[in-house]
Amino acid sequence: MTGKLIGVGLGPGDPDLMTLKAARAIGAAQVIAYPALPGTASFARSIAADLIAPGVHEIVIEVPMTKSRDPAQAAYDLGAERVAEALEAGQDVAVLCEGDPFFYGSFMYLYARLADRFETEVIPGITSVSAASAAIGQPLVARNDTLAVLPGPMDSDEMARRIDAAQAVAILKVGRHLARIREVLDTRGLTAQARYIERATLAEERILPLSEAPDPAPYFSMILVAKGSDPWL
Amino acid sequence: MTGKLIGVGLGPGDPDLMTLKAARAIGAAQVIAYPALPGTASFARSIAADLIAPGVHEIVIEVPMTKSRDPAQAAYDLGAERVAEALEAGQDVAVLCEGDPFFYGSFMYLYARLADRFETEVIPGITSVSAASAAIGQPLVARNDTLAVLPGPMDSDEMARRIDAAQAVAILKVGRHLARIREVLDTRGLTAQARYIERATLAEERILPLSEAPDPAPYFSMILVAKGSDPWL
Numbered sequence: 001m002t003g004k005l006i007g008v009g010l011g012p013g014d015p016d017l018m019t020l021k022a023a024r025a026i027g028a029a030q031v032i033a034y035p036a037l038p039g040t041a042s043f044a045r046s047i048a049a050d051l052i053a054p055g056v057h058e059i060v061i062e063v064p065m066t067k068s069r070d071p072a073q074a075a076y077d078l079g080a081e082r083v084a085e086a087l088e089a090g091q092d093v094a095v096l097c098e099g100d101p102f103f104y105g106s107f108m109y110l111y112a113r114l115a116d117r118f119e120t121e122v123i124p125g126i127t128s129v130s131a132a133s134a135a136i137g138q139p140l141v142a143r144n145d146t147l148a149v150l151p152g153p154m155d156s157d158e159m160a161r162r163i164d165a166a167q168a169v170a171i172l173k174v175g176r177h178l179a180r181i182r183e184v185l186d187t188r189g190l191t192a193q194a195r196y197i198e199r200a201t202l203a204e205e206r207i208l209p210l211s212e213a214p215d216p217a218p219y220f221s222m223i224l225v226a227k228g229s230d231p232w233l
Numbered sequence: 234m235t236g237k238l239i240g241v242g243l244g245p246g247d248p249d250l251m252t253l254k255a256a257r258a259i260g261a262a263q264v265i266a267y268p269a270l271p272g273t274a275s276f277a278r279s280i281a282a283d284l285i286a287p288g289v290h291e292i293v294i295e296v297p298m299t300k301s302r303d304p305a306q307a308a309y310d311l312g313a314e315r316v317a318e319a320l321e322a323g324q325d326v327a328v329l330c331e332g333d334p335f336f337y338g339s340f341m342y343l344y345a346r347l348a349d350r351f352e353t354e355v356i357p358g359i360t361s362v363s364a365a366s367a368a369i370g371q372p373l374v375a376r377n378d379t380l381a382v383l384p385g386p387m388d389s390d391e392m393a394r395r396i397d398a399a400q401a402v403a404i405l406k407v408g409r410h411l412a413r414i415r416e417v418l419d420t421r422g423l424t425a426q427a428r429y430i431e432r433a434t435l436a437e438e439r440i441l442p443l444s445e446a447p448d449p450a451p452y453f454s455m456i457l458v459a460k461g462s463d464p465w466l
């Protein structure tokens with residue numbers, strides 16, 4: 001009997017925003033695995049820390065942030081091998097994943113390598129988009145609104161077209177693209193309706209009008225635009 | 234001292250997919266409020282049922298599903314008045330909301346009527362999109378993918394343009410629009426990559442290839458399309 005691979009969505013950062021199912025899976029796991037930047041504490045592990053039983057076997061997957069994808073892929077190859085060993089030995093492995101595993105989540109890299117060989121379960125998590133929307137107190141989509149989720153690095157013209165088409169827009173991975181994104185929104189007269197959110201639900205959470213957002217922004221930042229074109233009252 | 238208005242996201246239906254924070258808020262509330270179709274049991278209440286303390290005051294907001302918006306708006310006017318009375322009396326009110334309150338959630342109608350007068354908190358929930366993606370075992374977005382969330386009633390030509398532009402697409406509120414949506418996806422050769430999901434995470438969950446989806450589909454159904462244009466390995 002091989003073990004079960006469980007991708008556990010941890011939500012945006014506040015441990016209370018884990019689901020009951022995620023909390024139970026972490027508490028019951030014989031082995032936990034999680035990514036970390038080399039030489040730093042794992043953000044995923046910090047969210048789940050209070051639930052990890054003492055003495056549980058921990059597999060740390062050190063994933064370097066480099067321009068080339070190769071070093072990260074090699075790290076996931078190695079991590080997947082170590083997770084596979086535990087699964088082969090009949091142990092269940094809970095893989096800790098910030099946010100939602102299938103919404104830009106790191107778990108996907110293990111899923112791609114292991115799901116065809118082992119029983120797998122994915123526990124969804126609160127996305128950063130839901131968390132940010134709650135944090136700013138601004139409804140995101142209602143009725144027949146459409147939502148566009150866009151990555152910051154996207155080409156400006158393409159971004160502009162998607163923004164024009166949707167009623168609500170979430171721009172993720174803002175980072176060093178902030179000034180360019182702000183220009184796109186300025187041009188369309190949307191700056192006043194755009195909010196900048198950094199590390200939603202954590203103690204370091206920052207919410208700013210887009211005009212006051214730091215440039216460059218950190219990687220874990222987001223811009224939300226609600227155009228309110230659909231009156232929902 | 235007036236009470237606090239709390240919009241509680243309950244997630245897609247499996248009670249284990251409530252967050253720890255939501256479970257705590259429901260257990261601690263002096264008053265709970267929730268919508269229900271007239272004459273039927275509330276779906277929101279059924280998700281939270283095991284956490285509702287005996288003797289808690291319950292405000293049922295009976296919301297008719299009609300073509301005109303007016304009867305539903307009148308129901309929310311009345312519901313908001315009753316919630317406001319409890320808040321004025323110093324009681325905290327937890328408003329139960331399926332999914333995520335600010336992602337097509339019913340809580341928004343109370344939020345619009347009460348948030349400017351009372352202290353308000355929103356607890357985000359797992360969206361149906363995250364739940365469906367986990368249920369079908371198909372990663373939704375990775376790296377610099379874009380996601381389009383579209384309502385089923387949307388015009389076919391506009392829907393086609395949004396589908397062409399995004400790497401992943403979630404079409405909600407499919408209902409009687411199923412045949413038309415299927416035609417849009419067929420035309421673009423995307424039927425094989427599209428999955429139909431009904432009532433994700435509930436006992437009645439159904440997952441089907443789009444070609445086998447029921448027509449008309451129930452209101453709580455979704456089509457997910459992952460085009461996989463961005464190789465994430």
